[in-house]
Amino acid sequence: QQQVKQSPQSLIVQKGGIPIINCAYENTAFDYFPWYQQFPGKGPALLIAIRPDVSEKKEGRFTISFNKSAKQFSLHIMDSQPGDSATYFCAASIRGNTPLVFGKGTRLSVIA
């Protein structure tokens, strides 16, 4: 049973566009929702994370929107650049130092 469902599987946007990646979770005990960026041949890098007590968090060009009632959260990338082309993973966990449950990933391509 997949606990975190991520969509779309792949996404192509023009430079300057705003790609949006969505995730839905099932376990209401989840209380930490990070996004990771992974380039080919590299490990996932922590981008931004949110706790359920806020509905939005911004860090630079990256924004997480969180809807607790719908059990959904999404990543927006403002003014996307070709260098943002990577695979993005959403994840969730319960309390600190518990296993991260990952979505299946979204391959983003930003074309000039």
Added chain:
Amino acid sequence: DAGVTQSPTHLIKTRGQQVTLRCSPKSGHDTVSWYQQALGQGPQFIFQYYEEEERQRGNFPDRFSGHQFPNYSSELNVNALLLGDSALYLCASSPLGGAASYEQYFGPGTRLTVT
């Protein structure tokens, strides 16, 4: 400040063999988790070590075992390798306690190919 390091980078093994992968956590971190990432998939949790003990374990067989040393570094051992064990093995570290314990930082991974 060195991040999470892993060795080796790549490894090719034959079915039935055994393999050991190594990880050094980020400075100041005392908890190490191991994940398996199959091609085109998200990472799957294998197990977590803290204070040299396995604290949590995912849905992986006993062929997967680990160890944590007093300096917080860790090893992942896989016995009786199967073709399906071919994957990127990721180590993640985190500090125990406080808000920062939620953040897990990943190393570059070890690409294991089983032939």
